[in-house]
Amino acid sequence: MGLTIKKIVWLFICQAVIIPLCTAQDIIKPNDFMFLEGLTKAVLDSSRIQPGQQLVAPFGANNTGGVLIRPGGRATYPSFWIRDYAMTLSSGFVANEEQKHMLLLTASTQCNQSWITKGGSLVPLGAIADHIRVDDRKPIYFPGTYDYEEQGVEEFGMTPPYCDQFYFIEMADYYLRTTNDDKILEEKIKGTRLIDRLEMAFKVPPSRAQSALVYTTDNFRGVDFGFRDAIRITGDLSYPSILKYRAALQLAAIFDRLKDQEKGKIYRHIAQRLKEEIPRTFLNRDGMLRAANGKSGQPDVWGTALAIYLGILEDGAALWAAQHLANAYQNGKLAYKGSVRHIIAGEDFSEETAWEDAIVPHNQYQNGAYWGTATGWVAFAIAQVDESLASQLVSEYIDGLRESDFRKGGEFSGPYECYYPPQYTRGPVYLTTVSCPYSVLKSMLQKK
Template sequence: MKFSKVHLTVLLLVSLQTAFCQTSAIISKEDFSFLEKMTRDVLDSSRVKPGQNMPATFGKNNTGGTLVRPGGRDTYPAFWIRDYAMSLETGFVTTAEQKHMLLLTASTQCDQTWITRGGSMVPFGAIADHIRVNDKLPVYYPGTYDYLDQGKKEFGMFPPYDDQFYFIQMAYYYIKSTGDIKITNSDINQKKLIDRLENAFCVQPSHAENDIVFTNDAFRGVDFGFRDAVDITGDLCYASLLKYTAAIQLAELFEKLKNAQKAIRYRKIAANIKTAIPSIFRNKNGMLRASTGKSDQEDVWATALAIHLKILEGTNAEKAASYLDRAYKTGTLAYKGSIRHVLTAEDFSKTTSWESSLAGINTYQNGAYWGTPTGWVANAIALVDMASAHQLVKEYITELRENDFRKGPQFNSPMECFFTNGYSRGPVYLTTVSCPYIALKTIVLHNK
């Protein structure tokens, strides 16, 4: 059937109007404006200017440029790569700030494999978990600020797997924002930035046949820093999702550099991962499991992110979304609009949410509720029930409004995480608003 230009124009307008109505159903214009302003303000409070004092005894910012910490007030007195990278797509970080943090991160990349006092390895190409701002020393492992004493078994024998991929995202987003592809040839400690990006990409152990990231008990690495207190082994879903994204980003960079051979290579890696993830991790409920080894439980964050990245599509996405929607309606997924890593109905036992964790049950990464993935989850649920998605986001915004840190020092939202019994951690936490804002902004811009 052929359509006239008039018919096509009408169909396009109807389609756009429908899309706008769906977006409005997820979040109101007023609530989106509130979230946008709060995200700006939290990011601004997370900035540390050159020479500015850090909390407590952590000295001044001597890195020569502005840094973005994981949050405001007296939390997290260092520069964390992942939290910053996860917030980049807000568009609220200037290109000058981006360039400084990108080059700082590149300059602290490990150029020689070494063994820590605790017996853990820092491999060639590794990116810091966080960087001390007073002396620019990289700390590759969670749980400490001590450069010499880093790397103990409870946080893995190998640095977290995600920071390498987030380093690639930092470079990709800077180049996307500025068009400055020449920065890839910048000399950083006698290595070009583009070579450092490729070295970072290759750090994590991966299967040759499908490029899926994996770890084991003997030489464990944390799959994702938002659960560095959790013991997860085997093939790793979340780290593989991040590798998928990084592969696409490297492919695009090499296309800009007119290197077709490498662009094809990285697109093939991304395609391999996209095919492998559902076949390896998807269970009968349509959910993705966190891993194939220890703590191989249904992973709410990974499943929602996989839908967001379109790794789960069509009926696979709808089945997972329906399961999340049912969990939301039965109260096992969310509290005040924030999300658990594992559904309460899927806790490993009465004493722990994940199979193995340093944190107690219903605290921190072992059962507390986090706002960071709320946007991914809401967009997933919207595939099957727009009203549920709207209600989830409304509850999330209501909590932010009620405990808005801008009201005074006794108010703390956005919190890093909290639980129903009054437990909370991490006031004025950036990704709690930046990640939902990015996810919802993407839908809003797409539907305009």
């Protein structure tokens, strides 16, 4: 972990500090929250693909028999992306019947036989699609293409991304919590019960023999998290391990519903192992979690903030990381218009690239641009040490959304997927840019 004398003293002091219980009202004005809620609903509605709805050529019509939710409105990402959808669920704006349709569609496209693509990549048994085509329901397991036959090349991984399996579990967990439709767990999809499919998915992302952390190498590399599928990251992987921690707790809760105490105990044990292994393996001397301990192991803003939000980093460790994020924000190295980088400016791998190994230019897309998706987690983290700074970050985020709000018509296209000053933008009317921060702020209000 690279402990310094300063850090040891800080951690010792922080053990006696109770992390303040912030609420959304502490960091966002009521009228700003109402604006964010309305914009999130509008973007989500724009992202819905109704049954039979025709997408832009050549992507066809929605022939899946139910509503799908894509990553954004207009012509953004014309398929059903599991990850973006799952990250939007906790907004509370997806109807039960919509949830059920997308959950069962995802289950029906789970890989039922390991196979190797034309490009030499492996699709393992139990893998969940990266995205699903709406016209013919064909699963595309890899980023970077809509072509079923040509999917799976080294550039986007030798195995599918490691995050979607855990988001599939989140879809099921959220559906059960909002509907209490426990019978669905016993429903057979192509001959296999949903509960068995959930367990199979959980076991797909690889680990070392004696570790619960998600792990990969150059030869077997899969994308660690789809919001950085243009980055090559290897070794023990922190972000998908954080997702695995949450999925383990969700599976434990699901088995509680089934009165299976033994299975619940198994998954809680896995979650506890991960809660111990994640900080032990990835913490650096600034309290940040590195993305990995192999290639592209840069200090990870998104992962660190999410780990604080989920309670993986607690007490002194959480405050140490939160203070580093607060300092970076105050020094102008973390955010632009309230959106945040994957890596704090100045902690990039080099002057030429934010990540050690990226396939996109510096300060574009996932290699240094600013994203709103993670703003809620970062604001929550900063609020643990400085509510006024967290409030300032959220206020700037809301101002940026108001400035680009697509509902104003004309050339307005916000919320954007990401941007970088002065002119680079990508992804109009992008859903997680608003749905993820809204969900965090909403959960803080509910905990008041």
